[in-house]
Amino acid sequence: MSRIDLHLHTTHSDGSFRPSEVLALAKAASVTALAITDHDITSGLPEAIASGEALDIEVVPGVEISSFDGRSELHILGYYIDWQDSLFNDRLASLRASRHRRNPLIVERLRAEGLEVTYEEVQALAGTDAVGRPHIAQLLMKKRYVSSAKEAFDRYLAEGRPAYIARELPAPAEAIAWIREAKGLAVLAHPTWVKAAGSELATCIAGLKDQGLAGIEVHYSTHTKSQTTAYLNLSRQFNLLVTGGSDFHGLTKPDIGVGTGRGNLRVKPDLLTAMKEASIR
Numbered sequence: 001m002s003r004i005d006l007h008l009h010t011t012h013s014d015g016s017f018r019p020s021e022v023l024a025l026a027k028a029a030s031v032t033a034l035a036i037t038d039h040d041i042t043s044g045l046p047e048a049i050a051s052g053e054a055l056d057i058e059v060v061p062g063v064e065i066s067s068f069d070g071r072s073e074l075h076i077l078g079y080y081i082d083w084q085d086s087l088f089n090d091r092l093a094s095l096r097a098s099r100h101r102r103n104p105l106i107v108e109r110l111r112a113e114g115l116e117v118t119y120e121e122v123q124a125l126a127g128t129d130a131v132g133r134p135h136i137a138q139l140l141m142k143k144r145y146v147s148s149a150k151e152a153f154d155r156y157l158a159e160g161r162p163a164y165i166a167r168e169l170p171a172p173a174e175a176i177a178w179i180r181e182a183k184g185l186a187v188l189a190h191p192t193w194v195k196a197a198g199s200e201l202a203t204c205i206a207g208l209k210d211q212g213l214a215g216i217e218v219h220y221s222t223h224t225k226s227q228t229t230a231y232l233n234l235s236r237q238f239n240l241l242v243t244g245g246s247d248f249h250g251l252t253k254p255d256i257g258v259g260t261g262r263g264n265l266r267v268k269p270d271l272l273t274a275m276k277e278a279s280i281r
């Protein structure tokens with residue numbers, strides 16, 4: 001049964017597979033269209049587009065930008081962006097620079113906790129300049145300080161834990177504006193990250209829509225049926241596009257498959273029609 005997957009990470013950010021490898025996995029999972037949405041970077045797109053042509057998979061140019069609204073870290077996906085736009089790429093580069101300042105500080109905190117880790121080891125393991133916390137988690141697993149990436153976050157890396165360092169992040173309005181200026185559609189990723197429920201959640205979504213949000217990631221690997229229904233209702237209430245994806249990262253989230261999430265994800269290809277129409281306007 002054909003499906004699409006609009007949320008995928010590669011080695012260009014914190015995923016463990018190259019774009020061409022992700023496309024091969026997508027082909028095997030009967031994915032007919034996908035978006036590579038690396039964190040704050042578009043450098044994986046040329047390889048993805050070339051592989052897509054070879055494998056007959058439609059590649060939607062994408063990105064995922066981290067933002068903070070004062071209470072929740074919100075990730076904004078950008079689709080059909082003009083990914084070669086130089087202003088857009090300069091903005092992403094400045095976000096990545098702030099992450100580069102953060103990672104060595106996290107490693108220092110871990111050392112203060114008595115863990116023998118160095119930033120050089122993290123970089124060697126990442127094998128890319130897009131070092132992220134999942135790479136640090138991988139190193140802690142490799143050195144047997146923890147038995148899973150989840151445990152690394154729960155014990156050390158998550159907010160409120162000893163090695164947590166806050167990032168300097170743009171406001172959601174800013175991330176949305178950047179995507180729009182690059183002629184893209186801005187979509188709220190994994191909406192469970194919004195720390196609000198009921199009418200407060202609706203107010204938050206209404207506010208994002210006023211700032212230019214075009215859609216909500218209704219279908220997502222970890223969503224329960226009732227969460228999917230709730231976000232579908234919100235998207236209808238605010239006339240927002242419905243999107244969906246697995247948030248595949250490869251080995252750092254081994255339970256999530258390309259196109260299939262935890263096995264029960266199927267994002268229907270026809271959702272792309274409405275997205276394309278909206279992106280042309």
Ligand SMILES: [Zn+2]
Binds near residue numbers: 064075189190
């Ligand atoms: Zn995200």
Ligand SMILES: [Zn+2]
Binds near residue numbers: 009037189
């Ligand atoms: Zn993601």
